[in-house]
Amino acid sequence: MLDTPSTSAPEKLSLSEDDISNHSSSWNIEHSPFASVIGTNHVPSTAELKSLKELLVHPQLELSRLEKEIDRFQTILSGLLSEKRQVVAYIKAHRALASPVRQIPPETLAEIFIQCLPTEPSYPLRDLNEAPLLFTTICRHWRSVALITPRLWNSLHLFFPSQWSRDACSRRIAGATLWLQRSGSLPLSISLHGSTIPVVNYWPAPERDSPILQRRIESMFRSLMSFSDRFRDIFLSLSSSSFSIFDKLSPAVFPALATLRVRDIDVSGRYDKAYNQPSGVAAGDVAAFAPLLSRMPFLKKLEVNLIFVRDQNYSSLPCNWRNLTNLVISDFLPSVGVVAILAETPQIQSISFSISFGDDDANLDSAVVHLNDLTEMRLQVEHSTHYMEKEVLDRFFQTHVTSLIKHIQCPSLRLLSFTADWAYITVSKWPFTGLPLHNLEILHLSMPLNPDALTECLSQTPNLxxxxxxxxxxxxxxxxxxxxxxxxxxxxxxxxxxxxxxxxxxxxxxxxxxxxxxxxxxxxxxxxxxxxxxxxxxxxxxxxxxxxxxxxxxxxxxxxxxxxxxxxxxxxxxxxxxxxxxxxxxxxxxxxxxxxxxxxxxxxxxxxxxxxxxxxxxxxxxxxx
Structure with a gap:
């Protein structure tokens, strides 16, 4: 609360020469003759105002002197700081010449660059903020080292948007050609992806199959085919029409191709199990990649994702199945289809299948597939049956898993991944008794496992x-x-x-x-x-x-x-x-x-x-x- 002004006459305050002299030496408010009223609501009298003016004459002169001194020293300090900046810049400029990074041999610097390449996804991007293009923007030396290091440029991801101008297409073709030319004679890994925007959700619809866009995609494919003899790894995520263009421009043989991954972007993932094909996809388009397989005699790894083969007859595809070591098929095959494919792949080392359990499983014969080199097995299972009670569904699951497993002998299995995210079921028994799991090292399960089944799992996988x-x-x-x-x-x-x-x-x-x-x-x-x-x-x-x-x-x-x-x-x-x-x-x-x-x-x-x-x-x- 503020003090109220005093109504009684205050004690008269006067100053002597000694007061001024003594006060000026300390500038301490507590020593002021007005200390008792400073900070209050006291109203000075006329005599006190005169004394205040006399008191402040000397402090004001001192303040003026100090300000001049400060200005003088500030000028000196500014000059010193300017000299300091010059000396620091001089030292930095010369220390940079002795920087350890300058002593790195070009071949070592190149190896460092290579270790910075992306691993997931494994295809570098056309992005100045990402390796390898990032290294071309740092300095002249790094740019020259990057440009003459072929291993930085033997992998590339290319995207074809649904709306692609002629100029953008021309620039992308020129950039991709220059990129791959820098790879020298190394094997190439190429990722080609079309737009995956669902047509039904957008207006106007993407012009994915328009004649203009297809001509531009054809120009891109034609430029890439000049490197086809070095293709080692190809990931094709294209529309059916783009697959046809790629096949038309392909050479008779891809002599170095070992890995093929394919995905049809026309497939929305909606799957009609009754007709074994995706809804809304023409029957003639579901295996658009198939002709390419006949051009790949040395294929080792095949991944088929969202491409549905008519009647799921994968074994009829023109693929050298006996040469495959890695196989991924995301189509929900019946058990009989999985066993039929595995019977054609004696050298297989890693498999990943999506499986649909149903009545077709009854057609499994007594033949057992021996896969001595198989070390990794990944299975995802669904069922195409009507609603069942929990106990009935559990027995159905046990019966069908056991039936599938007993047809596969894989003594070298090291990794097992199994997904069965079914509603209204808890797996009551360990379903993999028929597999040789003594040497299993990695087990990934995604399913409702009850405690008793987990106890069986502990006893049957001793080296996990x-x-x-x-x-x-x-x-x-x-x-x-x-x-x-x-x-x-x-x-x-x-x-x-x-x-x-x-x-x-x-x-x-x-x-x-x-x-x-x-x-x-x-x-x-x-x-x-x-x-x-x-x-x-x-x-x-x-x-x-x-x-x-x-x-x-x-x-x-x-x-x-x-x-x-x-x-x-x-x-x-x-x-x-x-x-x-x-x-x-x-x-x-x-x-x-x-x-x-x-x-x-x-x-x-x-x-x-x-x-x-x-x-x-x-x-x-x-x-x-």
């Missing part, structure tokens, strides 16, 4: 190094009994999975179950004891348990201290109670960035990333570590 389970069951499959089995202790001197390095269990119940959360069946004590025992005796490096449970697990302070200590000793531990947040829907527009096509993702793809990226994509309500 990495285990990953994703489940949508409302019951968390990991129990204390499993953790005790994995824990080294006096009562358990030979724990399961002694070579285990990584364990990841991600439980994401279906939407109808999210409100209730998971039913957790493990204790924090069992988790902590398991991790502590494995750190002391085995090479466990990473443990991830992610779940949406009610109530949330409570770790004691002592358990948290133990876990934090393990993490400080470089064990990666993430125990997360999470909520998944889907990205907001964003409308697409016509675009032509360097990574278009190869990096385009749907909302479904984003959800898969939420499931896969355990560090960056989750909104965690509680993160233990």
């Amino acid at each position: 190094a990495r285990f990953q389970l994703k489940t949508r069951s409302p019951e968390f499959p990991l129990h204390d009994s499993h953790l005790h089995s994995l824990t080294l202790s006096p009562n358990n001197p030979d724990p399961s999975w002694p070579r285990l390095q990584t364990i990841l269990i991600f439980a994401h119940p279906r939407e109808r179950d999210l409100a209730y959360g998971l039913v957790l069946s493990f204790t924090t004590t069992a988790v902590t004891t398991f991790l502590q025992s494995r750190y002391q005796t085995t090479p466990l490096k990473s443990c991830d348990l992610m779940f949406n449970a009610k109530p949330e697990p409570f770790f004691s302070d002592a358990e948290l201290d133990t876990l934090r200590n393990l993490k400080r000793n470089e064990m990666k531990i993430r125990l997360v109670h999470y909520h998944v947040q889907l990205p907001p829907h964003s409308s697409r527009t016509y675009h032509d960035p360097p990574d278009a096509g190869i990096s385009g993702k749907s909302v479904g793809d984003e959800l898969k990333e939420h499931s896969a990226d355990i560090e960056n994509r989750f909104s965690a309500a509680v993160t233990i570590l």
Whole structure:
């Protein structure tokens, strides 16, 4: 609250020469003869005003003198700072000549550049912010080294937008030609992608098959065919008409081609199982890539994605099946079709199939396919049957998986990935008893596995190094009994999975179950004891348990201290109670960035990333570590 002006006459304040002299030496307000009224609402009298004027004469002169001194020193300081900048610039200019990076031999610098090339996707982009074009913008020396390093230029991704001007096409042809010419005589990896914008969602519709666009795509293909004798790896994501153009311009033989990946962008992914072809796709277009296979006698790796062959008769394609070592087919084949293909590929080392269980599985004969070189098997299964009760569906699943597995003998299997994300089912029995799993090192499962089936899994995969389970069951499959089995202790001197390095269990119940959360069946004590025992005796490096449970697990302070200590000793531990947040829907527009096509993702793809990226994509309500 402000002081009110005094109504009584204040004590008269007067100044002597000594007062002024003494005060000027300190400039301390507390020593002022007016100290008692400074900061108050006191109203000075006429005599006091006169005294104030006399008091401030000397301070004002001193202030003027100080300001002049400051200006003088400021001028000196500015001059010194200017000289300093000149000296610093002189030193930097000469130190740059002695910079260690200048001493790097060109061949070593080139190897560093090569290590900076992208790995996922593995095709470099036409982007000045990405390697290798980035290296051409730094300095003259780096540019010259980059331009004469063929390994920087033997791989390229090219995108064909649905709206492509003549000038843009000409520039892209010239740029791609110059790019590949820099690769010298090295084998080439090429990614060619057309626009994947769904026609039904946009107006005006993309001119994907317009005569003008097709002529420009043909010009691009014709320029690329001058390098066709060096094609080693081709990824074609094209429309049916573009596949036909590519085939028309292709040479009789691609002598160096070892890897082919194909995808028909006309296929929306909607699949009519009754007719074994995608809805809305003409029957004559579903195998537009087939003629190319006859031009590739040395093909080793084949990936067929969103291209549906009439009647799923893949074995009739003009492919040298016996030469294949890697095969991926995303069409949902019946079991009998999978076995028929595998019977034609005796040298196969890695397979990935999407399979539809149905009545055709009854046609499997008693023949067994022996794949002695097969080390990696990835299977995704669906079923084309009507609604079944849980128990009936479980028996159906067990019967069909067992029937398929018993027809495949693969003694060298090291990796098994199996996806069966079926609604209203919890797998009650371990379905892979017929597979030789003693040497299995990596197991990725995405299916609702119950605790008993997980117990069988522990006993049948003794040499597992990495285990990953994703489940949508409302019951968390990991129990204390499993953790005790994995824990080294006096009562358990030979724990399961002694070579285990990584364990990841991600439980994401279906939407109808999210409100209730998971039913957790493990204790924090069992988790902590398991991790502590494995750190002391085995090479466990990473443990991830992610779940949406009610109530949330409570770790004691002592358990948290133990876990934090393990993490400080470089064990990666993430125990997360999470909520998944889907990205907001964003409308697409016509675009032509360097990574278009190869990096385009749907909302479904984003959800898969939420499931896969355990560090960056989750909104965690509680993160233990």
